[in-house]
Amino acid sequence: MMSRVLGLDWGTRRIGVAISDDERRFAVGLAVWPGDASDFLPLLKSTLSEEDISLIVIGLPLTLQGSEGESAQAARKFADIVCELGVEVTFADERFTSFQASRSLSQVGVNQKKQRGKLDMAAAVLLLQSFLDEQVNSGRREIDGHGG
Numbered sequence: 218m219m220s221r222v223l224g225l226d227w228g229t230r231r232i233g234v235a236i237s238d239d240e241r242r243f244a245v246g247l248a249v250w251p252g253d254a255s256d257f258l259p260l261l262k263s264t265l266s267e268e269d270i271s272l273i274v275i276g277l278p279l280t281l282q283g284s285e286g287e288s289a290q291a292a293r294k295f296a297d298i299v300c301e302l303g304v305e306v307t308f309a310d311e312r313f314t315s316f317q318a319s320r321s322l323s324q325v326g327v328n329q330k331k332q333r334g335k336l337d338m339a340a341a342v343l344l345l346q347s348f349l350d351e352q353v354n355s356g357r358r359e360i361d362g363h364g365g
Contacts, residue, residue, distance in 0.1 A: 220271035223247075223264065224345025226311065226337055227275060227295045232257055233337030235345040236268060241352065244345035246338040254298055265304060273304055276311030276344045283310075309348045317343050 219241050226233035234247040247264070250257040264270070275296050278288040285293075296306050321339060 220269045222345060222349065223268070223270050223273045224309075224341045224348065225273060225275045225295075225299070226341035226344055227292050228252055228337060229291070231337045233339070233341030234264075235338065235341035236264075236270075237345060237349055239269075241349055244342045244349060246342050249335075249337045258298070261299065262302060265302060271305060273299055273306045274309050274345055274348045275299065275306060276340070277308040278311055307348075309344055311340070311344050 219239060221239060222237040222241055224233075224235040224237075224244060226235075230252045232250040232252055234250060235244045236247045237244055248260070250260050275292060277285070277292050280286050280289075292308075296308070300306050317340075321343075
């Protein structure tokens, strides 16, 4: 059994949180946390201790040209805070996740106003799911050796 992966769609006001299953095949929405470090750090710590998480994927909001703007730099600062908890952190391009999440929610009839909280979590799910799919497709699945 593999350990789980946590996906974080970071925003200044809210952080969408998604978690993978034990097999690292599916991402499901877990929560929406406040964006302030004093609020999300205790939540993150308790999630790390409750779930068997070995990797955190943080969305990196690149510009459409693929370069890093202010948002990406802010996401990297957020990652630095997360790294201090002693868990491996990686980045995933999240340029289109919020847009895709919004479109998906609209398709199932969730209006813009109701989307606000759900959007962050839906974006985190998309972000994590595309990361998991990429791992499978590239054949780079981490195998937990050690006889288990």
